[in-house]
Amino acid sequence: MSEELDLLVAGSGIAGLTAAVRAASHGLRVGVVTKGTIAQTATGWAQGGVAAVLGNISDDTEAQHETDTLKAGVGLCDEDAVHVLVHEGPIRVRELIALGAHFDRDPDGTLQLAREGGHSHARVVHAGGAATGAEIERALVAATGRTAAAVHEHVFARDLLVSGGRCRGLVLRDANGERVVRARHVLLATGGAGQLFSLTTNPLEATGDGVAMALRAGVAVADVEFMQFHPTALAVDRMPRPLLSEALRGDGALLRNAQGDRFVNELEPRDIVSRAITAQMIESGLDHVFLDVRPIHDFALRFPSLAGILAGVGLDPTRDLLPVAPAAHYLSGGVVTDLDGATEMAGLWAAGEVSCSGVHGANRLASNSLLDGLVFGARVVDAIVAGKDAAEPTGAMRSLTGRGGWSSVQVSSNGGLDIDKADLDRAAMQRALTEHAGVLRSDDSLLEAEEAVARVHVSPDDDELRNLVSVAEALVQAAIAREESRGAHARVDFPDRDDDDFRLRIVVRG
Numbered sequence: 001m002s003e004e005l006d007l008l009v010a011g012s013g014i015a016g017l018t019a020a021v022r023a024a025s026h027g028l029r030v031g032v033v034t035k036g037t038i039a040q041t042a043t044g045w046a047q048g049g050v051a052a053v054l055g056n057i058s059d060d061t062e063a064q065h066e067t068d069t070l071k072a073g074v075g076l077c078d079e080d081a082v083h084v085l086v087h088e089g090p091i092r093v094r095e096l097i098a099l100g101a102h103f104d105r106d107p108d109g110t111l112q113l114a115r116e117g118g119h120s121h122a123r124v125v126h127a128g129g130a131a132t133g134a135e136i137e138r139a140l141v142a143a144t145g146r147t148a149a150a151v152h153e154h155v156f157a158r159d160l161l162v163s164g165g166r167c168r169g170l171v172l173r174d175a176n177g178e179r180v181v182r183a184r185h186v187l188l189a190t191g192g193a194g195q196l197f198s199l200t201t202n203p204l205e206a207t208g209d210g211v212a213m214a215l216r217a218g219v220a221v222a223d224v225e226f227m228q229f230h231p232t233a234l235a236v237d238r239m240p241r242p243l244l245s246e247a248l249r250g251d252g253a254l255l256r257n258a259q260g261d262r263f264v265n266e267l268e269p270r271d272i273v274s275r276a277i278t279a280q281m282i283e284s285g286l287d288h289v290f291l292d293v294r295p296i297h298d299f300a301l302r303f304p305s306l307a308g309i310l311a312g313v314g315l316d317p318t319r320d321l322l323p324v325a326p327a328a329h330y331l332s333g334g335v336v337t338d339l340d341g342a343t344e345m346a347g348l349w350a351a352g353e354v355s356c357s358g359v360h361g362a363n364r365l366a367s368n369s370l371l372d373g374l375v376f377g378a379r380v381v382d383a384i385v386a387g388k389d390a391a392e393p394t395g396a397m398r399s400l401t402g403r404g405g406w407s408s409v410q411v412s413s414n415g416g417l418d419i420d421k422a423d424l425d426r427a428a429m430q431r432a433l434t435e436h437a438g439v440l441r442s443d444d445s446l447l448e449a450e451e452a453v454a455r456v457h458v459s460p461d462d463d464e465l466r467n468l469v470s471v472a473e474a475l476v477q478a479a480i481a482r483e484e485s486r487g488a489h490a491r492v493d494f495p496d497r498d499d500d501d502f503r504l505r506i507v508v509r510g
């Protein structure tokens with residue numbers, strides 16, 4: 001990577017590799033940097049699948065998928081962004097199949113479709129039952145290997161290289177030290193930030209690196225108060241917590257409280273189910289409720305990877321009730337972009353979980369995340385190839401320009417606390433955020449979270465902790481500012497949704 005690249009991608013999940021493969025096919029000089037190995041990403045952990053209306057079921061339509069996505073997002077989705085996601089999704093899924101991804105099919109070759117929470121129809125394609133992300137990552141890694149894209153593993157993207165108001169590359173660090181790589185365009189595809197919390201389904205790598213880099217460079221970030229908690233992470237003494245896919249509930253699994261009674265419609269969107277579970281946990285004093293998968297026939301055949309996880313912790317899905325509890329799963333907000341993934345800084349793009357294009361609003365619909373990476377990873381490249389160089393007032397970018405009925409409030413992510421003792425480590429911060437900024441929050445609890453974040457000791461060579469602290473500050477400040485309950489953000493002191501004051505994005509700048 002000594003000469004200037006056309007595109008430098010940070011991250012090797014679905015958004016990053018989709019972009020890299022597409023850019024290479026257009027003849028662009030592409031480099032990919034990833035802090036682990038190429039396949040070591042949250043994409044590989046994704047279970048449920050990819051939501052897309054592929055024409056298998058005659059009464060499902062893209063309009064229905066749009067309606068479901070908008071409903072799950074509780075009034076904060078950008079309708080144009082959702083239209084793009086739902087309309088281009090099926091095209092990108094077919095391209096992924098052509099690239100070599102194998103999804104589960106019936107004996108006659110028809111793609112199998114699962115139903116998940118918040119979806120009015122079964123429209124989720126999957127692989128290996130609930131091992132979809134692993135198959136997609138496998139196919140994309142193989143496809144990347146067939147291109148001229150240069151992939152650099154164990155390379156940490158420390159910061160954006162900015163001059164003259166433009167992003168011109170990345171400052172990187174690896175075992176040999178720090179160096180700069182120049183590129184005409186940089187794509188942040190660094191994924192999420194579940195490692196902010198002590199209870200999470202996310203891998204250790206999910207430390208909010210892209211959001212933190214953007215904050216340090218003064219690039220707008222929004223909707224970060226909407227950390228989505230997956231309702232059914234297996235409540236065992238292991239971190240990250242193994243996920244029990246939403247596809248199980250789509251297939252008939254039931255949620256039961258300590259008395260064995262059902263307490264929520266299992267197919268509501270995740271925010272509603274997570275809040276209901278948390279209320280049960282508070283009432284019972286237990287740290288879990290139960291998922292009853294006994295109604296699912298042929299569990300081990302249908303969900304072999306989950307059967308393996310359960311066997312590993314001594315649970316028998318045909319007999320046992322499975323302890324589950326919500327865990328941090330997906331950051332619905334991120335770096336603000338337009339409909340092509342362009343950020344407000346020329347030369348800087350973002351796609352996938354690190355971004356906020358407006359598709360997810362206050363709560364992402366199940367299995368729209370892999371779709372997001374596929375669709376917007378591709379759009380970034382198409383825009384670059386078409387010569388686009390500056391963001392337009394579309395998607396979430398409209399909330400920065402005040403156009404289209406959206407507005408935003410700004411908070412600084414500096415925390416502003418004057419605390420001279422820095423005595424907390426990463427684990428203590430994670431516990432504090434789970435306790436004080438988790439599924440249920442209040443002004444008092446968020447102030448406790450703010451103080452804990454201000455007390456974290458970050459050593460100069462701990463890039464990940466530096467990033468976690470930046471994103472934690474942003475999340476807590478945005479959560480304090482949003483004095484209402486909506487989607488993944490539930491305030492016990494402001495339990496109602498307040499469209500008059502808060503149908504807006506909270507924009508955070510570092």
Ligand code: SIN
Binds near residue numbers: 048244246247368
């Ligand atoms: C799941 O399988 O429940 C997770 C899929 C997703 O996060 O959308």
